[in-house]
Structure formats: structure tokens, C-alpha cells
Amino acid sequence: MSIYDTLNREQKEAVMTTEGPLLILAGAGSGKTRVLTHRVAYLIDEMGVNPWNILAITFTNKAAGEMKERVGNIVDNGDSVWVSTFHSACLRILRRHIYLLGYDNNFTIYDTDDQKTLIKNICKRLDIDPKKFKERLFMNGISSAKDSLLSPEEYRMSAMGDLTKQMISKVYFEYQDALRQSNALDFDDIICKTVELFKANPEVLDNYREHFKYIMVDEYQDTNTAQFELIRLLAEKYRNLCVVGDDDQSIYKFRGANIRNILDFEKHFPEAKVIKLEQNYRSTENILAAANAVIKNNIGRKEKALWTDKGNGEKIHFRDFESAYEEAEYVSDDISRHVRKGGKYSDCAVLYRTNAQSRLLEEKMVHDGIPYQVVGSINFYSRVEIKDVLAYLKTIDNAKDDIALRRIINVPKRGIGATTIEKIADYAYQNSITMYDAMCRADEIPTLGKAAAKINGFVNMIRVFRSGLESYTLPDLIKAVIEKTGYDAYLEETYDESFEEREENVDELISKAEAFEEENEEADLTSFLADVALVADIDSVDENDDRVLLMTIHSAKGLEFESVYLTGMDDGVFPGFMTITTGNDEDMEEERRLAYVGITRAKKELTLTHAKARMVRGEMQYSAVSRFVKEIPGELLDNRLPQSRRFDSYDDPIPLQPVNFDPRPRATLRKKVTRDEDKPFIAKGISSLNNLAGLSKGGAALSVEKPDYDIGDRVKHIKFGTGTVEDMTKEPRDYKVKIMFDDAGPKIMYASFAKLKKV
DNA sequence: CTCCTTTGTCTTTTT
């Protein structure tokens, strides 16, 4: 009996088809990870392929690590297989060869924040009105140009007759120049510079073609044009390319993912063999039926028939709530119940469409003492304090990085203000040198005056760090930076409330540097910075922790849980308001695929929740049950939808508009709200809001009416306990109350949401 | 140059 006997017929066929192009259409939960690992093992053990000749691309670092581990469990010399993400694989290649494109091999990586800062600076220099042209527009424009491998020149050609595009083209040129000047690459560059490298240097490409004779790509449906081109270049010679994907799970169009890559695979590789994996080993029949019922509303997909032998299982739970607050309460309570029955916290995942929705859930879990981890929202490495420290390291490592330099030049404060910085930037720009080089010549810049002394001090400090680079270990270097710059003290005086947490984060960074040195032989500063730039938040999840995971559905891709809560199943939240109003079918289909991904994360239990009202950007939003819930046959749910809604067709726009929908531009609406606050429209909104918050009991329906407590009264809050009302001010829409809580200290809150009870 | 307040803006998903 061999390890391959545990595979089903199709899986076995996929594992044993080692030569030529192969497309594996792997439905959700069909065991594709097993297929991939076994395929690697089979190549090595049975086909005698050198592990070094295998390249496997995964979607996250975490997935790469897991696959490496599993392969290592099956075969002896699995270590030399390249298993990594597109970005880390390309990074490894570029570190060796990018000098051929005129960059230094110790280039830095710009994340989205850095990108934005750079574009902002460019816009300022080009005198672009930020009100008319938003940075976002340029970022998206440039990014999608790069995703489709358009150089600034090519983009300019395509921009003919389109004023906005011409504008983007201008910025794109400047942006690319600035990146080169700073010896930096952005995320997209990591891929497309590799393609550029291969195209410009056939001998390098050939070298890697010989290296990677067998290539596998996971989550193929989410590759973009640049990634496809990269793979095509590498695989063209030996044509041993195996891609695994599911067109129904393509959810990264916004990031340039091109669903045609999977739909047209057989056109690009006519000799390709196609294998469908349709048996689902993850979910019960009910969950699968729900997923199938939703996804079948999409057109233009590859037909698949997922099935399972796991039996019906429990019905899908559907719960409808008056407010997002109650929704969070239910989810939290239900998880507690699950644990009381002997389950684990880590069996459960709470998923939502947008990161902002995590807040209420989190509060509730803190309150109930449920251990949880929020994945996403703010990546560890994008916290300000971490970015600051990293900016120091970047400046020490690669002094060409202007963005990093600008970040720390006056943090902590050392008396170098905005005017001085702009003078340096101007001088640098005029002389085509980096800002750091300009600062080294501070005495030659006439306009600086006495600020020059401060700049010399800064430059000297960086020089000292740099001279210590040889002798310091990474953690020591970070510690030295924090000490010499007085960064700890700076944190304490800048963030009076959160400084402890921030200091812990910095300590965490030091431990990560320690771990990095242990794991890597060549643990130099450059590679540490690169490693850190490509870490996704999901990579930090440890299965052995018994915690509930909270994350977006996007982050949950590739994961599975015993019990999944899909929260915020509201029309307007999921699918998003924008998708509904623009009426773009493609966008709606992508949202639907996202729903499909969410549903299919569940193994045994699936709970869908909807809240009739929730706060979105400070305003109450009312919504109907998500159309995706309505696409699930009623008999699969344990709780029928409310009759009136259930049989509404959602083609009919009127009943499904959020109650406060108003076609006027926001600004107009807002002004009106503040000016005549007791128009029926508003009054109605507020009173129903009060009902939802459970405040109508005392008869005080309108929140503009005074609460039943006053300054000096003792009140009780559900989370903060008892306290004394210190101040109360009437605002147009609500009362703002300041309370000194006995335990939690002073808080300012709005009366209608605080749910304060007089004691 | 720095600190504070006020004003305005907000499509969401991430390597």
C-alpha cells in the first residue's frame, strides 16, 4: 500500500500526470493541497526528479510553509523544493540579477503606504489639484498598468484622447523615476521587473528554465497578467506546468486578477490535460447545496458538480437581528455555547465583508472573555511605530530611500520642520540626487541657514549606525536605534493611551528579528527588510492557539473551520452598496463568488446573520437581507426569512433600497440634516434608531430629548460599569455625555448608543 | 517650528 492509495481516482490521475501542461479544476474542499503535496512527492520519489527542479507557487507564505512541511513529511529531501509565493520567488530572483536592470541588489520595497506618500509628493511637485485628482486614482491606474505589463511609454500610447489617463501617465513616469532614484520597488514591480529581467536577458531566463523544469501554481484563478506572463516564460521550454484553481473562487479582480487566465488555459496550452476534482471532503451536503445554489446564478463559469458523501448535516442557521449590536451578541453567545458543549474556540471563524465590521464583534468578545484574533485590518508591519523603526533600518540599509528618510527625519522631533525638508527635497530634485545625499552636503545648501547643523547631526547618527552594521546583530541594531533616537520616550509622550501596546509591538519586532536570524543563514538587514515587507497578516495565525478567528472573507480564502459565521449578510454591505448601485454584473458576480468562498469555508456548521440596522461611517444604515441569502433554498435554512422580504424579487429596486437612501449628493444631504433637524424624514430615522437600540422603553423616543439622567448622576454602562456623569452637551442629533467611570476612567459617548442606566 | 483645533472626506477586498 502506497501513500497514493488514499487518493481518489481523479486525484491520483492529477498526481501521476507529471509531463505536459495540466489544468486541475479543483472545487472548494476537494483536497487540492493534498494533490499538490503528493504530486511533488511523486515527482521526486517515483519520477526521479531532482527536488531542486521543482517550483511550487502558493498564495500566502503560510500556505508555502505548510506545503514545505507536508512534503518534508513524505520525502526525505523535500527541503530543496522551491515553495513560495509569487512575490517571494521573484524577490529571490531579483536579489541576484536586478543589477542588470540598473537597480542595486539591496533595493527596498515600498508598501501601499509608501506608494501613497510618494504619489502625494509627486502630485505636489506637478501642481496637481488633489481635489480634482485623487491619489487613489493614480495608485489604481499605475497598479493596473503594471499588472498588465504596460510600461510608462506604453501606457502613454494607450492614453491617447483620454485626459484622465494622460494625467495618470504623467504621474506614472515621475513615479517610476522616483522609485528608481530611491532604489525601490513596489509590490507590482516585484513581479513585472522579473518579467522585464527575463525578457531583456534570455540567458538568465534560460538559466531559470533549466532550473524549474516542473512548475506548479496554486490558486491559479487569482493570478494577474504579469504573473501569467512570468509563468508562461518559465514554462515555455519544458511545458511541465500544472495549475490548480477554481474559477468560482476568483475574488481578486480588484488586484488585477484575470479570470481569463484560468478560463482560457486550454487556449494558451492546447495540449493541456484537464482534470476536475469534484468530490468535496470538507462540508456537509446542506452547506454544499447552499453554496451551489448561490454560485449557479453566475454565468460564464466552468460547469462543475460538487458532491459529498458526508450526509446532510445540520441545517444552515439563519438569524435576523434588529441591530449589528444584537448580531455581535448572538455570535459571541453562540460561540460560548459551542465551547460549553465541548467544542473549541479555534473551531470557529467569524467572517465579514469589510474590516470595519470587526469592531463590534471584537468588543463583544472582550466583554464575554472569548479568546480571539483579528486577522487583517492592520497588518503588524503597517503599524506606525513599526513603520518608523523600519524606516530607520531602511535608511541605514539603503540611504536612497527618500520615503523612509522623510518618515523619520523628524521623528522623534529634532527640530527639522516641513520647510527645511522641502528645501532639501528641492535641492535633491534639482541636482538629481537622493535626499540623503543632499543632506550630506547640508552646508552647501545656502537656503538652509542654521537648520544645517541639525541635519548634520542626523546624518552623523545614521553614519554611526551604518558603521556598526558589521558588528551588530539585527536585534541589537534595532535596540540601538530605539535607544539612540530616544524612540521609547517619544512613544510615551506622543501616545498617552496606547504607548504600552506600541512598545510591546516594537519588542515584538525585535523578537521577529531574532527569529529571522535563527531561521536564515544569510540574515542581513536587506533580506530582513524584504522578508518583512511581504508578510501577510494571515501568516501569523497559529492553529495551535485556541482562539476564534475574525477576518474578512478574502483573508479566509484557503482556510476551513468546523463552524463559520458569515455576518453582515445585508444588501448594501454584502453585496456592497457600490456594487448594487452601479449595477455592474461582473462586479456582482465577483461578490457572489466571495459569498461562495465564505459558505464553503464551513465544514459542519454555517450561520448566516443579518442586521436590519448598523452604523456605517458614523451613520445608521438600514438594509434588507442579502440577496445571496435569498438565493439559498428555504428548506436548507433552519429559520425562514421574514415573509414580506422572502418573496420580494430583488430586481425590484424600491423595497430593497436602504431606508435612508437619498439620490442627492452626500454633502447636500448632510447639510440638510443639520439645518432642519426635526423634519419628519429625520425624526423617523432617529426614533426607529432608538427602538433598535432598545431605548424606547422609557417613552423617550426622540434622542434629541434629554436622557433621564443629568450631570452629577450615577449611571451604569454595560461594558464600563458604574460612573458619574460629568458633562452633557446637546448636539444636533444627539446628546454627548462625558462620564467618569470608576474603573475605566473618563469616556465621552453619545446618549442613544451608550445605553446608560441611572442607578 | 510646533502644537492645537477645526474641517472635510470616506468603495471594499491585499501581496
Added chain:
DNA sequence: GACAAAGGAG
């Protein structure tokens, strides 16, 4: 409700 930018005072 959260955050960045802008404006004004010290």
C-alpha cells in the same frame, strides 16, 4: 466614527 489635512496661535 476615524483620520488626514489645513489653518491659526504661541
